[in-house]
Amino acid sequence: MKSPETRLATGTRDEGPDSPAVARHAWDPSPHFARPGDPLREAFAGRRPLVPWLGGEPVAAQALASTWAELRSVARTRSAVAYVHVPFCAGHCTFCGFYRNGAGHPSRATYHALVEAELRLDSERALRSGPPIEALYFGGGTPTELDASALASLIGSARAQLPLADGAEITLEARVLHCDVEKLRACIDAGVSRISVGVQSFDTDVRHGLGRRADSTTLLAFLTELRGLSRAALVIDLILGLPGQTMDVWRRDLETCLDLRPDGVDLYALSLHPGVPLFQMVQRGTCAPSAPVGVQADMYATGVETLERAGWEQLTQAHFASSPRERNVYNRRIKAGVDCIAFGAGAGGTHAGFSYVIEPDLGTYEETLRRGERPLARLARRVPTYEIEGHVADGIERGRLDLAPIDATDRGFCARADRLLEQWRKAGLIERDGSSVAPTIAGRFWQSNLITGLIECIRAGETREGESS
Numbered sequence: 001m002k003s004p005e006t007r008l009a010t011g012t013r014d015e016g017p018d019s020p021a022v023a024r025h026a027w028d029p030s031p032h033f034a035r036p037g038d039p040l041r042e043a044f045a046g047r048r049p050l051v052p053w054l055g056g057e058p059v060a061a062q063a064l065a066s067t068w069a070e071l072r073s074v075a076r077t078r079s080a081v082a083y084v085h086v087p088f089c090a091g092h093c094t095f096c097g098f099y100r101n102g103a104g105h106p107s108r109a110t111y112h113a114l115v116e117a118e119l120r121l122d123s124e125r126a127l128r129s130g131p132p133i134e135a136l137y138f139g140g141g142t143p144t145e146l147d148a149s150a151l152a153s154l155i156g157s158a159r160a161q162l163p164l165a166d167g168a169e170i171t172l173e174a175r176v177l178h179c180d181v182e183k184l185r186a187c188i189d190a191g192v193s194r195i196s197v198g199v200q201s202f203d204t205d206v207r208h209g210l211g212r213r214a215d216s217t218t219l220l221a222f223l224t225e226l227r228g229l230s231r232a233a234l235v236i237d238l239i240l241g242l243p244g245q246t247m248d249v250w251r252r253d254l255e256t257c258l259d260l261r262p263d264g265v266d267l268y269a270l271s272l273h274p275g276v277p278l279f280q281m282v283q284r285g286t287c288a289p290s291a292p293v294g295v296q297a298d299m300y301a302t303g304v305e306t307l308e309r310a311g312w313e314q315l316t317q318a319h320f321a322s323s324p325r326e327r328n329v330y331n332r333r334i335k336a337g338v339d340c341i342a343f344g345a346g347a348g349g350t351h352a353g354f355s356y357v358i359e360p361d362l363g364t365y366e367e368t369l370r371r372g373e374r375p376l377a378r379l380a381r382r383v384p385t386y387e388i389e390g391h392v393a394d395g396i397e398r399g400r401l402d403l404a405p406i407d408a409t410d411r412g413f414c415a416r417a418d419r420l421l422e423q424w425r426k427a428g429l430i431e432r433d434g435s436s437v438a439p440t441i442a443g444r445f446w447q448s449n450l451i452t453g454l455i456e457c458i459r460a461g462e463t464r465e466g467e468s469s
């Protein structure tokens, strides 16, 4: 993207929507227009998947090591978040695309020591140092598949090696299977301040259909005990639109959540990709169908209204808090595009304008670490508009997007985006107030479509500049 100075020099700064230059390079927003009808249920044929790294330029395999050798010595200049991946699960939940290794994998018992070695690598010292890290997240997989002492050791090592900010949020993903409150107490003693449990649904039949073994009673007993651990915030995930989850089941899921009153809850709409077992099961008719997108939209609106009525605060499109100690720092900062320092087999991170993925194969991960090297599997240069796209995603996520910073970087943006924004406003997806755009409940449900449309509009400006240079 051109700097403002360059734009002045080429005389494009004052181009309005009707100027010949804009007309010549006009971007067609109509593929992103909402359809006529009920905005909540019918605005689009489906929800667009959001792929933030789309368009990045992959580094060739033979240049990967040398490129990383240069990048790892580039000092971090801004605050970041950190992520530690634990790639073991008790079983493959049918809706999930993140399963890699079973809990019986021979590497599980020693995995924490490998990640600790990765955290200590001398060659990566510059990457680890720098401005404070605002949030540290242990995800997976299922981190609680590790033993209590292994987890506590891993948490302690991460805290020792990373420059965490005072009061940094430290989240641990947990699952009821192979876990108990004693294990979580050890993790809290080691520094965890937030425990995230993927509930998906409290309904036993729906849970069993997903491959989740714990029934509703066992799950609730576990969560109630966890709720009593006052030193850590408890957050849960619920999924809407699951097979067998009628609107009545969904309402009961919401009521159970209100009764339990965790500090935070995410309401995610089911998204089925061809690679997950549930997609095949639905195709073959071996399980109940998942809810059509219009029903998912009703479920989302019901969820938002139920939680708002109960006094919960909506922090982002999917995330709600019942108490001030729930801040959702990691997820919010990641979606806003801040850098993430990542560790563990299969983890993904970002640094110095590049995205990277750590080797997911446990054998290769271990071998590479034993040579004292970072086990990188992939590296890609991020699109030049990555930061401003993060601003768009963050604004829509949080319910208010300020267009002024985008227009300050790309003075043609507001002119290009105006037709699209007006169409969405008239369709009932957004409200506009000066340079500010706020999605309605319908717009929040379709937020990935809104973000995709705006990102395409930003990239159209980038193409235009490329054409004119």
Ligand code: SF4
Binding pocket: 088, 089, 090, 091, 092, 093, 096, 097, 098, 099, 140, 141, 142, 175, 198
């Ligand atoms: S939902 Fe969690 S526990 Fe289940 S397969 Fe996916 S990562 Fe593993």
